[in-house]
Amino acid sequence: MTTKRIGARTVRFSEPPSVLGYASIVGKKEGEGPLSEYFDFIYEDSYLGEKTWERAESRMQKEAFERAAEKSGGSTGDVQLIFAGDLLNQCIATSFGLRSTGVPLCGLYGACSTFAEGMMLAAMTIDGGFAERAAAVASSHFCTSERQYRTPLDYGAQRTPTAQWTVTGAGACVLGPEGDGPFVTHATAGRIVDLGVTDQNNMGAAMAPAAKDTLSALFEDTGTSPADYDLILTGDLGAVGLELLFELFKKDGVAFNQNLGDCGLLIFDRDRQDVHSGGSGCGCSASVFCSYVLGRMREGAIRKLVLAGTGAMLSPTSTMQGESVPGICHAVVLSTSKEG
Amino acid sequence: MTTKRIGARTVRFSEPPSVLGYASIVGKKEGEGPLSEYFDFIYEDSYLGEKTWERAESRMQKEAFERAAEKSGGSTGDVQLIFAGDLLNQCIATSFGLRSTGVPLCGLYGACSTFAEGMMLAAMTIDGGFAERAAAVASSHFCTSERQYRTPLDYGAQRTPTAQWTVTGAGACVLGPEGDGPFVTHATAGRIVDLGVTDQNNMGAAMAPAAKDTLSALFEDTGTSPADYDLILTGDLGAVGLELLFELFKKDGVAFNQNLGDCGLLIFDRDRQDVHSGGSGCGCSASVFCSYVLGRMREGAIRKLVLAGTGAMLSPTSTMQGESVPGICHAVVLSTSKEG
Numbered sequence: 207m208t209t210k211r212i213g214a215r216t217v218r219f220s221e222p223p224s225v226l227g228y229a230s231i232v233g234k235k236e237g238e239g240p241l242s243e244y245f246d247f248i249y250e251d252s253y254l255g256e257k258t259w260e261r262a263e264s265r266m267q268k269e270a271f272e273r274a275a276e277k278s279g280g281s282t283g284d285v286q287l288i289f290a291g292d293l294l295n296q297c298i299a300t301s302f303g304l305r306s307t308g309v310p311l312c313g314l315y316g317a318c319s320t321f322a323e324g325m326m327l328a329a330m331t332i333d334g335g336f337a338e339r340a341a342a343v344a345s346s347h348f349c350t351s352e353r354q355y356r357t358p359l360d361y362g363a364q365r366t367p368t369a370q371w372t373v374t375g376a377g378a379c380v381l382g383p384e385g386d387g388p389f390v391t392h393a394t395a396g397r398i399v400d401l402g403v404t405d406q407n408n409m410g411a412a413m414a415p416a417a418k419d420t421l422s423a424l425f426e427d428t429g430t431s432p433a434d435y436d437l438i439l440t441g442d443l444g445a446v447g448l449e450l451l452f453e454l455f456k457k458d459g460v461a462f463n464q465n466l467g468d469c470g471l472l473i474f475d476r477d478r479q480d481v482h483s484g485g486s487g488c489g490c491s492a493s494v495f496c497s498y499v500l501g502r503m504r505e506g507a508i509r510k511l512v513l514a515g516t517g518a519m520l521s522p523t524s525t526m527q528g529e530s531v532p533g534i535c536h537a538v539v540l541s542t543s544k545e546g
Numbered sequence: 547m548t549t550k551r552i553g554a555r556t557v558r559f560s561e562p563p564s565v566l567g568y569a570s571i572v573g574k575k576e577g578e579g580p581l582s583e584y585f586d587f588i589y590e591d592s593y594l595g596e597k598t599w600e601r602a603e604s605r606m607q608k609e610a611f612e613r614a615a616e617k618s619g620g621s622t623g624d625v626q627l628i629f630a631g632d633l634l635n636q637c638i639a640t641s642f643g644l645r646s647t648g649v650p651l652c653g654l655y656g657a658c659s660t661f662a663e664g665m666m667l668a669a670m671t672i673d674g675g676f677a678e679r680a681a682a683v684a685s686s687h688f689c690t691s692e693r694q695y696r697t698p699l700d701y702g703a704q705r706t707p708t709a710q711w712t713v714t715g716a717g718a719c720v721l722g723p724e725g726d727g728p729f730v731t732h733a734t735a736g737r738i739v740d741l742g743v744t745d746q747n748n749m750g751a752a753m754a755p756a757a758k759d760t761l762s763a764l765f766e767d768t769g770t771s772p773a774d775y776d777l778i779l780t781g782d783l784g785a786v787g788l789e790l791l792f793e794l795f796k797k798d799g800v801a802f803n804q805n806l807g808d809c810g811l812l813i814f815d816r817d818r819q820d821v822h823s824g825g826s827g828c829g830c831s832a833s834v835f836c837s838y839v840l841g842r843m844r845e846g847a848i849r850k851l852v853l854a855g856t857g858a859m860l861s862p863t864s865t866m867q868g869e870s871v872p873g874i875c876h877a878v879v880l881s882t883s884k885e886g
Contacts, residue, residue, distance in 0.1 A: 208675055209675050209678070210674070210675045210676055211626070211675075211676065211677065211678070215626070215650060217676050220675075257867075258867050260863060260864065260867065261867075286551070286555070287735055291655060293636075294861065294863070295635040295636070295861045295862070295863060296633075296635070296655065296657065296859065296860065296861035296864075297655045297859070298859070298860070298861045298863065298864045298869075300655075301738055301859035301860075301872045301874070302859075302864065302869065302872060304738060305738040305740055305872050307737075307738075308737055309737055310555060310735035310736060310737045311735070311736070311737055311738060311874065312654070312656070312663055312666075312667065312735060312876075313654060313655040313656045313663070313859070313874075314652070314653060314654060314655065315631060315636065315637045315640075315653040315654065315655040316652070316653045317636065323652055323653070326652075327652065327667070330670065330671065330674055330676050331670065333674065334550070334670055334673065334674025334675070334676070335548055335549050335550045335551075335560075335674070336550055336551065336557045336670050336674070337551065338549070338551070354863075395627055395650035395651070395652060396650060396651070397647075397648055397649055397650045397651055398641055398644060398645040398647075398651060400645055519636065519637070519638070519641030519642075519653070520636065520638070520641075521634065521635045521636035521638045522635070523600060523634070523635060523638065523694075524600065524636075524638045524642065527597075527598050527600065527601075529638075529642065532641045532642060532645050534641070534651065534653075536652075
């Protein structure tokens with residue numbers, strides 16, 4: 207077996223897997239944001255007509271996956287392996303959401319990096335010859351997250367300016383060995399980076415050093431710089447974290463040419479929508495990527511990009527025990543050309 | 547790319563990855579069980595000298611991984627990708643446990659199937675040429691699990707006879723493209739199977755149909771029957787679940803020749819140790835596999851086996867909301883011969 211590794215941490219796919227289909231389902235607030243026209247479906251009701259918010263989140267995953275499979279020119283049964291996850295304890299949005307599909311499933315936990323992690327593993331699955339079709343799926347829901355991580359919604363707690371707003375949404379992307387692209391050309395797996403940030407309301411700050419670590423490895427391993435990409439998209443650092451990442455790179459003399467963006471800043475209009483530092487949650491990068499981003503790539507407006515999924519790997523228990531917030535960032539490179 | 551798929555759901559590795567090193571760390575009760583001599587280290591103190599049980603569980607993961615890396619004839623830095631998970635909310639035993647290693651990490655959530663899921667993905671990573679060394683790591687801890695899933699330990703709640711005892715332990719296995727084996731020859735990814743069992747104290751019953759589903763697919767795809775394996779090892783159905791699995795296969799006319807076993811039954815002596823239906827938890831199959839099982843394979847006493855990791859993909863929230871228990875089972879085949 208010829209190695210597909212280049213440099214210290216990056217994989218270059220020998221036959222870059224192609225995006226075959228993708229879909230996103232979001233909630234009302236997301237549907238009122240700037241990306242409105244790109245989503246496949248917008249639910250006005252936070253329950254989606256279900257009995258609980260958890261069931262609603264499960265249903266978003268299921269519907270996003272079903273639509274992505276359909277748009278890939280096949281059916282859910284053609285997908286041989288799904289990589290999926292969410293933020294809920296024991297990832298129940300995933301296990302209940304994808305239960306009825308009958309498709310083999312690898313459950314992931316990477317907090318908000320889950321979708322990028324799934325894209326990396328789905329691409330490895332295709333390029334390794336282990337499946338003809340593999341999918342990445344992720345979701346989050348504002349109401350399921352708030353009551354699990356913070357306080358009951360009815361309590362009406364105030365939010366700090368650094369806090370992010372968990373996106374109600376799901377995204378799904380189906381990859382295959384042949385297709386018209388965009389193509390997944392490279393992936394760099396993240397490692398845990400923890401600089402000791404203990405403020406659970408400032409996850410952007412906790413995740414920025416992880417994004418710096420993985421993006422630096424990717425640039426070095428591939429011999430590229432930010433200028434080689436039309437877009438470098440983190441998901442989701444929010445305004446505070448993105449500014450920090452910008453500063454961290456500036457210290458190294460690395461500049462971004464207006465091409466550094468964040469899914470959490472794209473999905474909401476912060477002037478108009480009350481979301482503080484921006485959007486977050488597994489469903490944020492998943493729904494932004496599987497709507498606007500892949501749409502703009504198919505239009506040719508974005509030809510080459512990095513999706514750098516960032517996760518804050520804490521739990522309410524670790525916070526109560528006084529632990530800091532470990533960050534992680536998984537990056538995948540997509541290009542409209544197979545040659546990258 | 548030549549496909550490595552055979553049949554509907556199984557992957558046959560083109561160059562079966564080899565086990566290079568493995569290690570297990572367990573707690574006192576596990577150390578008093580029948581596999582005592584096989585574990586790398588037994589901690590008498592449930593805190594491992596740490597401030598919290600969560601930190602203790604993290605430390606078991608770290609130490610199991612470090613020992614496995616060392617026993618593979620290298621160091622932790624030689625491992626290019628770890629697949630790891632645990633049972634805690636947001637998988638904090640993993641993110642905090644492997645934080646200091648600096649090794650790229652893909653977080654998994656597969657409940658008690660996590661270790662088998664990790665072995666499958668690590669083998670795909672090696673056989674696909676994506677890393678020179680990849681590892682699977684998983685852990686659980688009786689005390690962190692009890693207080694998260696059930697009641698505070700001090701409450702002293704009674705347990706039903708069908709309940710299983712969460713193992714305090716961690717296991718780690720390092721794979722590479724070359725070595726003396728045992729070799730991972732095949733993998734069959736599981737899908738969610740849910741027959742509507744709602745008793746969270748009888749997870750064996752919820753998981754047995756998933757084990758049946760995946761094992762049936764593996765046998766069919768590879769043209770094998772139970773008699774072709776020295777051992778078919780579920781992890782962890784416990785006594786109740788294993789009996790159910792036996793019955794489910796019996797209905798299909800498939801017989802097991804005393805070669806059907808369960809990690810949860812191997813790790814404890816149920817006559818002597820008060821564990822009801824047997825052991826469970828991500829750390830159960832991980833520690834049994836990375837001690838006794840791989841040890842017996844290296845001795846040549848077991849030449850070919852299936853590890854069928856079984857997970858109950860519920861959460862306390864889903865149970866409180868009246869949901870049933872979705873089961874999943876990921877299977878890997880290991881053989882002392884590269885040809886399987």
